[in-house]
Amino acid sequence: MQNDIAEILVTEEEIQTRVAELGRRISIDYRDKVAGDPPQSLLLVGLLRGAIVFLSDLMRAIDIPVQLDFIGISSYGSGTESGAVRLVMDLETDIAARHVVIVEDIVDTGKTLSYLVGNLEARNPASLRICALLDKPDRRMVPIEVKYVGFEIPDKFVVGYGLDFAEGYRNLPFVGVLKEHLYKVVLM
Ligand code: IMP
Numbered sequence: 001m002q003n004d005i006a007e008i009l010v011t012e013e014e015i016q017t018r019v020a021e022l023g024r025r026i027s028i029d030y031r032d033k034v035a036g037d038p039p040q041s042l043l044l045v046g047l048l049r050g051a052i053v054f055l056s057d058l059m060r061a062i063d064i065p066v067q068l069d070f071i072g073i074s075s076y077g078s079g080t081e082s083g084a085v086r087l088v089m090d091l092e093t094d095i096a097a098r099h100v101v102i103v104e105d106i107v108d109t110g111k112t113l114s115y116l117v118g119n120l121e122a123r124n125p126a127s128l129r130i131c132a133l134l135d136k137p138d139r140r141m142v143p144i145e146v147k148y149v150g151f152e153i154p155d156k157f158v159v160g161y162g163l164d165f166a167e168g169y170r171n172l173p174f175v176g177v178l179k180e181h182l183y184k185v186v187l188m
Contacts (some may be wrong), residue, residue: 041065109141114143158175
């Protein structure tokens with residue numbers, strides 16, 4: 001698996017340091033918001049399946065009460081390009097009047113998150129923000145505000161720490177660039 005990686009972009013140590021910082025910031029930003037009467041917990045909404053590794057580390061770096069839910073979004077299109085998006089698995093939680101943070105692995109064109117924000121805003125949460133481990137700003141097609149970003153990365157196809165290619169490589173502990181011939185072969 002490691003032989004398929006051309007270059008490590010973000011090491012395991014860099015990820016752990018940044019995740020701890022993001023957790024601290026989120027805890028500070030939401031401490032008062034969730035301490036109201038009655039108190040509520042911050043709802044973390046993870047996008048399946050890429051965000052689960054990030055989410056599991058991030059939630060343990062947050063020291064205010066949190067609750068988890070998951071949502072599944074699928075994009076039509078193949079290989080490394082994302083196309084039109086649709087909901088394939090909905091939340092179980094009613095998010096009306098809740099403080100919600102969407103946790104995502106990577107923002108690329110912005111289409112997935114823009115669709116999701118529209119969908120969730122319609123359910124009237126108290127607030128809705130995005131936390132993404134990675135951001136590829138050069139690829140953005142749809143403007144989207146990402147409040148918490150782990151790392152900005154160049155326009156390269158990356159895998160590891162939850163991110164996949166054809167469902168593989170998610171368990172690599174770092175974020176690495178996949179050797180080009182591996183995904184070019186599949187696309188042809
Ligand atoms: P967007 O809708 O174009 O912003 O794409 C977001 C989704 O595309 C992410 O949730 C990932 O599943 C996938 N994606 C985008 N770039 C990469 C990458 O470099 N590696 C793995 N998946 C990616």
